Amino acid sequence: MTQNVARERTQPPVAPLRKRLPDGGLYCRPNEVETALTALLELSTHELIERSRIEDVDAPNYVLSECVLYFFRRPGLVDDALHDLFVILRQRVLRAVPVTARRLAGTAKLVEKSGEQEIQEVVIQKFQEMLCGDRGGEYDDRLDCFECRFNFALARLRSTARKRVWRDESRYESTDFTDNAGEASEEIESALAAMRNALNDEGVDFLYRSKLHTAINSLPPDQRRVIELIFQEVPIDSQEEGVTTIAKLVGCVEQTVRNRRDRAFKTLRDALKEEDDV
Amino acid sequence: MSNPHDPEAILDAFAVEATHDWSTLDRYLRQYPELTEELIDLSSELRLANAPGKPAGGTVADPGLEAAWQEFLGCKRQAVPSNEVVNPFVRCKGAAFVQLAAALNVPRSFLTAFRDGLVTATSIPEPFTRRFADATSLSVESARDYFVQAQPGLAALAFKSDVKPSHQGQKTFRELVLATEMTDEQRQLLLRDCDADGLY
Numbered sequence: 001m002t003q004n005v006a007r008e009r010t011q012p013p014v015a016p017l018r019k020r021l022p023d024g025g026l027y028c029r030p031n032e033v034e035t036a037l038t039a040l041l042e043l044s045t046h047e048l049i050e051r052s053r054i055e056d057v058d059a060p061n062y063v064l065s066e067c068v069l070y071f072f073r074r075p076g077l078v079d080d081a082l083h084d085l086f087v088i089l090r091q092r093v094l095r096a097v098p099v100t101a102r103r104l105a106g107t108a109k110l111v112e113k114s115g116e117q118e119i120q121e122v123v124i125q126k127f128q129e130m131l132c133g134d135r136g137g138e139y140d141d142r143l144d145c146f147e148c149r150f151n152f153a154l155a156r157l158r159s160t161a162r163k164r165v166w167r168d169e170s171r172y173e174s175t176d177f178t179d180n181a182g183e184a185s186e187e188i189e190s191a192l193a194a195m196r197n198a199l200n201d202e203g204v205d206f207l208y209r210s211k212l213h214t215a216i217n218s219l220p221p222d223q224r225r226v227i228e229l230i231f232q233e234v235p236i237d238s239q240e241e242g243v244t245t246i247a248k249l250v251g252c253v254e255q256t257v258r259n260r261r262d263r264a265f266k267t268l269r270d271a272l273k274e275e276d277d278v
Numbered sequence: 279m280s281n282p283h284d285p286e287a288i289l290d291a292f293a294v295e296a297t298h299d300w301s302t303l304d305r306y307l308r309q310y311p312e313l314t315e316e317l318i319d320l321s322s323e324l325r326l327a328n329a330p331g332k333p334a335g336g337t338v339a340d341p342g343l344e345a346a347w348q349e350f351l352g353c354k355r356q357a358v359p360s361n362e363v364v365n366p367f368v369r370c371k372g373a374a375f376v377q378l379a380a381a382l383n384v385p386r387s388f389l390t391a392f393r394d395g396l397v398t399a400t401s402i403p404e405p406f407t408r409r410f411a412d413a414t415s416l417s418v419e420s421a422r423d424y425f426v427q428a429q430p431g432l433a434a435l436a437f438k439s440d441v442k443p444s445h446q447g448q449k450t451f452r453e454l455v456l457a458t459e460m461t462d463e464q465r466q467l468l469l470r471d472c473d474a475d476g477l478y
Contacts, residue, residue: 015412016381021291030296055336075418076408079351086347087340094338096327128346132353139415148294155327156293159320199329213326221319228322232300244304249314 013041015074017148019141027144033066040067045077049084055095065092065150073134073143086131090124096154097123100214115165116217122161123154166221185258188265189230195268196231208272215271223264225250226257236261285313289320298324363427366414367393381413382406383467388458391449395428401450403471 014037017027052063072085099116134140145153195212198204229246237247237254246257292306303321307314370378379386391397402425411421455468
């Protein structure tokens with residue numbers, strides 16, 4: 001028998017996902033993933049692997065990570081082909097959870113940020129556990145999330161890993177002292193809105209966005225939550241009954257929320273000014 | 279299978295939503311207030327994951343690769359003791375049976391013949407066996423073993439029937455395809471399986 005992805009292809013070409021949503025419905029792949037899978041089933045295994053090696057997401061033959069995982073999970077591949085896809089998948093996970101280097105103050109030495117290193121290790125280990133469990137015969141339906149939206153599922157792993165790092169690095173917990181030396185509230189709100197828009201604007205300088213990205217990742221959890229809710233345009237407080245506010249969601253008084261916002265803003269602004277980040 | 283009502287499963291569901299704007303986040307926060315902190319943290323993580331920009335190219339150092347591959351290889355698809363054959367239909371009853379038929383794109387009556395051991399094992403083409411194994415989370419070997427050991431009468435005993443059981447002879451896969459009511463497309467695809475495997 002030839003090693004061809006299409007050799008066993010008959011309808012339905014794409015195996016459905018089995019994981020269930022909390023409402024009981026089955027997970028569904030986005031249309032673009034289903035369409036890509038249908039097209040990829042026409043390829044030989046060799047062609048599939050060669051195309052999966054393409055790293056440029058804008059390249060016409062780029063294979064979505066959701067699809068690489070699909071073929072990896074399905075039986076029928078020989079170990080060599082499986083190994084190639086295994087390496088490709090790990091590389092994609094590692095690239096999506098990067099460890100940035102930082103120049104050690106006063107020296108030319110580069111050091112990796114330990115928290116990020118730990119997050120990367122936890123994420124790749126968790127992914128490995130799922131792959132192993134899936135191969136072991138017990139269908140691991142958590143991998144269905146990755147077949148559905150790979151990067152979002154990775155973000156989910158990162159979020160859990162970050163929580164663990166936060167716990168371990170309790171020194172990063174901020175204290176809620178009152179800081180009156182800040183800027184006017186409106187200016188901060190407006191600057192934060194500009195940052196939020198910049199994050200999603202491809203027209204904004206990549207380096208700026210990258211620094212902002214790293215800076216948000218470095219915020220202590222309580223400040224980061226406030227920033228996320230401000231980015232979601234949730235009001236800090238409200239006199240109106242029934243209105244969801246940041247104060248209610250994070251369970252503290254309005255002034256505490258403002259203090260966290262101000263300190264987070266200062267951290268982000270300072271990070272964006274820094275020239276030493278690599 | 280994970281429990282869809284576990285906190286982990288709820289966070290998974292939020293993660294794979296198409297958008298993570300306030301209306302989506304608000305819906306989850308109202309439905310699962312006990313997960314407020316986790317949902318906000320995840321929302322922040324998803325915002326960064328969704329930000330445009332290509333991940334850095336080039337090979338990332340992966341010192342754990344070889345050990346991970348060996349570990350993966352060591353997790354062989356679950357071996358079943360040679361004298362024990364797994365009957366996949368035991369856990370594919372009711373809605374799950376219907377889903378299995380849909381996943382294989384065959385009529386339920388066609389699948390019933392496999393459940394009841396009415397198909398000659400040697401006549402079942404390899405592509406179908408592989409799809410069956412995939413859909414039932416069995417190894418291809420286990421699926422083959424099931425087909426070989428499934429006997430008329432014995433297999434059907436495990437399932438409730440509205441009619442009095444009676445002995446029926448086995449059919450070949452091709453005969454079953456030709457004898458079962460199905461769409462032309464389904465029939466052609468199944469016959470193509472036979473042709474691909476040289477089974478006439």
